[in-house]
Amino acid sequence: MPTVLLTIAYDGTNYSGWQVQPNGQAIQPIVENALGLLLKEQVKIRSSGRTDAGVHALAMAAAFTTSKDLPLRAYVEGANRFLPVDIAIQKAQIVPDGFKPIPMAKSKHYRYSIINSSVRSPLDRLYSWQVREPLDLRLMADAASYFVGTHNFSAFRASNCTAKTTIRRIDSVDITQNETLINIDVIGGGFLKNMVRIMVGTLVDVGKRRFVPSQVEALLREGKRKEAGSTSPACGLCLVRVFYPESLLLL
């Protein structure tokens, strides 16, 4: 009974998120269905976490156990034949029995993309947030540095977040600019519901000079959600990678 770890990319535009929700079409059951058709058995996958409605992924991590023993290539090429154009398995690898995608993840990398322009940009609209006011990236980088480390992120979670602890570790927040986009790359040990999107909403408020950078320090200390920035739109967010210890990926 091999346990297979999948890397899955998806365009979240048309979905209600990774996990089954009361309304809309979730991504996880579509992947389970495609694997079921390929393997001719019921498949239950366990992921490294959820993504919200409209959030994208380059590399969601999800594992399942199967009684079949296909070549790894078949999980990619075979299952992709049963998946819609906006979801694709990128990679399959064997992991040890008892592999647990959530607790065994070392860290996750999210990227948030912003178009900083007063004019709409039709070709980027599905994968970024358009911010019309000019942003001061230097101030934003100053503010971002306060996030790094282990802090209480209770000011940076959705009101309906049910996590037991709000302590999280952030390894890095890097803000870079290319020809068209501002990218905010956040790597951390784990994330509360909407955490990256509220962090970005707050950084954008700093970029617009509504907050001073040290306001982030106060938010982390005082934990008041209402004092933080708003939740930035889902379409700008993408799960780029989930990191596991190399030792688990050597099979």
Added chain:
Amino acid sequence: MPTVLLTIAYDGTNYSGWQVQPNGQAIQPIVENALGLLLKEQVKIRSSGRTDAGVHALAMAAAFTTSKDLPLRAYVEGANRFLPVDIAIQKAQIVPDGFKPIPMAKSKHYRYSIINSSVRSPLDRLYSWQVREPLDLRLMADAASYFVGTHNFSAFRASNCTAKTTIRRIDSVDITQNETLINIDVIGGGFLKNMVRIMVGTLVDVGKRRFVPSQVEALLREGKRKEAGSTSPACGLCLVRVFYPESLLLL
């Protein structure tokens, strides 16, 4: 009666092309309608050329004459309120009376984007062509160099192309690779129907080692469409910019 030159960006995915066609929704009438609603008069725009169904633009150039005299900003912000999310006017500028978008264009810049991967890439699918076989970019660059100059491009036009002459000038063809995409940037004086897409289809055949690079020279000399590569998919192509003489843009 000012003449206004617009720069227009669009996601061509859901359209039958720039110009009105028997089937499907074209882009030009949507822009004319938006300007008509803004200006409360009938507007007829003349563009620098057409784009095929499914082709994108960062900067289509199109001009119109109006009896109104709005501030330039109004043509952008005002008209965009009447345009769908996948079409947006980026810029408006006054040009001399008698400005002719086609003959006065010095050159045009098209970009064609390729994902060279055996696995589907959902987040790039709308704006690139997925080529599964590995491509040899060095051979493709060799082949591309034969396009530069003034040649007979009759091997590189659609069978229903009605242009009177097939002589065209290509200024540069640059092939670059970033993290995810291969971009082929083509700048030239003007283009026949499907010309960039057939050039790219031929370069990809070279990249797959189906053709040797010097085959491009033979195609330009002999002009046989059937000997060239196939027409690459529309979704990979984007009109990046139309260049006009600076002297026309100083008003």
